Amino acid sequence: MAGSTNKTVHDIFQSMEYGPAATSSTATAQAWLEHHSRSLGLFIDGKFVRPADRQSRSLADSKGGHVCSTVCAVEDDVSQCASSAVNGHKAWVNLSCHQRAKVLLRLVSVLGQHGPCVSELCELCDAACSPSTLVRLLQYYSSWAQLRDTLITNWTPLGVVAVVVSDDCSLYSLMIKVLPALAMGNAVIVVPGLSTAPPALLLAQLFVAAGLPPGALNVLTGSDLSLGAKVAQNSSISYVTYSGNKQDGVMLCKATAGMGVSVSVSPYIGARCPFIIFESADIDSAVDAVIETAFKKKREVLWVLCVQESVQDSVVARLRLRMVGMKCVGLHSDGDRVLVDAAVQDAQQQGATLVQSCAAPPSGAQYPPTVLCGAAPSSPFVVSPSPGPLLPLMTFRSNTEAVTLGNHSPHGQAASIWTEDLTLALETAKSLSVGSVWVNSHSVSDPCLPVSGHKDSGTCTDGGQEGLYQFLRPSSSSPPLPRSSPVSLNYSKFGTAASPAIIPDDSDSASAPKPYLQFVGGKACKSVSGCSVAVQSPGGGSVLAYCPDGDRKDVRNAVEAAVKVQPGWMKKSPSARAQSLYSLAKGLEAKRRDLCGSISVQTGLSSDEVDEEVELSIARLNDWAAYCDKVQGGTPPLPQSGCALSLPEALGVVGVVLPDKNPLLAMVTLLGAAIGNGNAVIMVPSQKYPLPALAFIQVLQASDLPAGLVNVITGSRDQLTVALANHSVIKAIWYWGSAEGCQYLQHTCTSPLKVLRLSCQKKDGGKEWNQSHPSLLEEMWRNAVQWKSVWIPTA
Incomplete structure (x- = not known):
């Protein structure tokens, strides 16, 4: 028969060749440019x-x-x-x-x-x-x-x-x-x-x-x-x-x-993303997708191939077959070629084997598609992939190990999962710390789904209704940061000033100021340094109490405690977290008298104003308890076949530097928003008015919150801000303080990236914490979550 070939259908499916690319014309664009x-x-x-x-x-x-x-x-x-x-x-x-x-x-x-x-x-x-x-x-x-x-x-x-x-x-x-x-x-x-x-x-x-x-x-x-x-x-x-x-x-x-x-x-450019193939996957489809995403598409992200050991040989064999005849890929410059050659040489020295479509040319800004088999998670060419068509391949044995490999990266942009087991796919998708998960697909996007950059891949949410809020603010609030010029700030010296010395006085033990303890890992304790700072009366004339002078070591201990408990707290059902917040509100009600006394002594407010703040604090905790099961994502409609999930997730460990105004109400407002969404918190009370927060520790001790979920560290605001900013595990910082502190955080919290919510305290006190406007509470609630999208094709 005329035009027939000797290839059978089996041959075609084995080679999976692509047809000739259509020729493109740019005449219209050229005419616009000429115009x-x-x-x-x-x-x-x-x-x-x-x-x-x-x-x-x-x-x-x-x-x-x-x-x-x-x-x-x-x-x-x-x-x-x-x-x-x-x-x-x-x-x-x-x-x-x-x-x-x-x-x-x-x-x-x-x-x-x-x-x-x-x-x-x-x-x-x-x-x-x-x-x-x-x-x-x-x-x-x-x-x-x-x-x-x-x-x-x-x-x-x-x-x-x-x-x-x-x-x-x-x-x-x-x-x-x-x-x-x-x-x-x-x-x-x-x-x-x-x-x-x-x-x-x-x-x-x-x-x-x-x-x-x-x-x-x-x-x-x-x-x-x-x-x-x-x-x-x-x-x-x-x-x-x-x-x-x-x-x-x-x-x-x-x-x-x-x-x-x-x-x-x-x-997201250059983010390292896992491409995970389980033994239950359609191997041919998965390999075809690997070839397309790693070697044929413009690579905005860098993929790392993770294959279950039981199907490693099958995957590698299909990769060899599919890569036969593929042409060299152009690099941006000769300098990129040097980096690619160095990465390949390093991989071979570490025992990796190469799967290449053809021999590499001796020089020039091009290189053949290459799979580096036998890569280790700690290898430099895996941790910091070079530009060019290089694909590291690692193996795993269990589902848990696959998640560990997928999360072994500072980036959290996206992941592709290949399996015919839907339960396995959903469990893996929820466990991966990434913004987008594609099941049996890759590189799919639609504006209806909200996606947050996890870890070092972003500080905002794009897409969906959630992505709109970055361009809005509550109508009843003013911008949190006043426009100003940067101050001359020595970033290496910020927060290093010594605390004021405590001078012994001649007062008898009965009238001596009361010493307080901070709260770390579920226990009331002194600071690691053993030092204290004096808490002054409202007029500044006398010492009311002594509180611990916390430092970076206290923050380190608090983070270690928070990291241990936060994943389990996040996995609790929203209703279980709500019950804990209701219990915390009841505990606050039981300690009303003590808290009223601490606020009155510390701030000098009238009894009516103090009662109002405590009452609002109890109501605010009940509000957050009611919120717990109200923001739970959904399944937005897609313009193509398949379905998708939009999932809110906890940020992780959040550092909170509290304002001076309404010390108790501000504390429970931010505390409830954070832990209600599954986060753990490290709170730094107002340096000027720390006693209400320290009195609240009694409520925390009597609550059913897991030890380490909430930590309260007192001391110098600037010193503790520096400690929070420089701890790599802390994902977000909510800060109320000086303009210098805001500038320091914006300059410092870039490696790794932290989600910042900054507010410069004004002389008039700034934010009105006693407002219960729905948009204000919604803003705080949304600040405590990040979003993940999961794509599941059906055809």
Whole structure:
């Protein structure tokens, strides 16, 4: 028969060859670039602007050809852009929800007309994002724009938001930030990376064509990420959010420390993710997915293959068969080739064997797809994978060992699990400390699912309703950080000042100030140093008591106790945690007189004010107990076959530095929000008013909370803040204190990343803790959880 081949169906399935790739044309994108003379300006106030005397930056395609150049913005451009964004925000936020939704939906039809141009430009710039993906994002967030005031009541937009991405970031990662910010009524200043700049500028032009008010979306391009810090420095900016690689994210956090602007980061580029194949998996499908995700797709994350020992030989044999004939993969530079050669040599010296598609060329910026079999979890090429098509392969025996291997990484971006056993898949997914888990699939995303960066992979949540709250604040609250200029701060000396010396007096033992103990690991104890600090009366004239002067060793002991008990507490049912909080409220009621006395003596408030604070504290604990089983995720509808789970999870160990105002009420408010969601806490009471927190230890001792779940350490606020910031296990810090303390935390809590909730205490006391507005409690509750999505395909 004409055109027939000698290959049988069996041969085809054994080789699983791909058909020839379709040829692509970029004529429309080239025409758009030529229209702008291949020199793209800034997009400010609804139009392209090309200021004179500006440096430019050139963008090349994958073959080294010139695509275009972009302008490098300077301070004057940032000021002009911020002023335009303020005006654009006023026009945009004054529209009704329906009007904002119409603008976003209108862009769908505009994309229908100009989709080829967007798609081709993304291909030219290597900033992958298909028009269909953009349409899905627009449809999803336009519906949230329509329903904002209906489903998210008592929340208000932040104002002007800066979205910053690194040079190696995709357009999708940019738009998953931009569109929800716009949908909630904010104006946005985009600071794109080099590859995302042309598509971002094109989309900004299309947004204005769809009816977006001028200034509501601006695009500033620059020479490097320092432009993001310059934008954040402008007093009009309310929030900065970043996506990209870890190095640039750390630099941005340090550069913006002390500016009084909140910064969240999603450093997913280069994250190490486990690809786990169990013996119950469809091995052929799993191997095919390994080839596609590790060697054929653009690698924004670095995969590590984990295979159950019983099927290792079968997996390796199929990998050898599937890799035959695969061509070398291009590297970014000759320097990457040096790193790849070094990693391969190191792997071979440690006993790893290579599975390669072909022989490696002697030199040049390319390398064949390579599997490094026999890798150990501690090997350098596993811990810090090099760029290029290298895939380490490790083995495991049991399900528990698979989870241990999967969590053996500072990153918590994603994982792919392959098994036909649904129970095993769900148990493994819940045990992995990652934001996304794909079951029998990989690299799938949809904006309906909230995803948080676990561990060192981010400090915010993107997607779903949960991802909208980073662009909102409760209507009844003011911004927690006042805009300011960074102070001159010696970070190595912060928190090292010695505590005031205690001088013996001549008072008799009957009238001597009472010594208090702190609470660590379920026991009342002295500080490790054995030192104490004096607690002054409200007027500062006399000593009321002595409390322990805690330090980093006390924090270390508290963290060790918290780590032991927190996983078991997190696994308790929400109703069991609620019962413990109800019991804690009853214990507080039983100790009402003692607590009233400590608040009165410490703060000098009237008896009515003291009674009100204690009563509100009891009510607040009951509120948190009632909340425990109310935020439990769900199964959002997907636009494709299959189902997905959205799961809230505890952060882990949370450090809390308490405010001076309402010392008891603030303590139980933050304590209830944290432990109600399954976290363990290390609390640092107000340095000025520590006695109410120390008196509350009696309530904790009489409660049924596990020993080590709640720890209370007194002493110097700055010294203990430094200890919390530098402990790698602590996931989040909630801080009420000085501007210097806020700046120190923003600068320091970058390696590993910590979720920061900072509030600069004002002279008038700041936050009104006696408010019980639903949005304020909801904000605290949401601050205590991170989100995980689990994808389960059905076809």
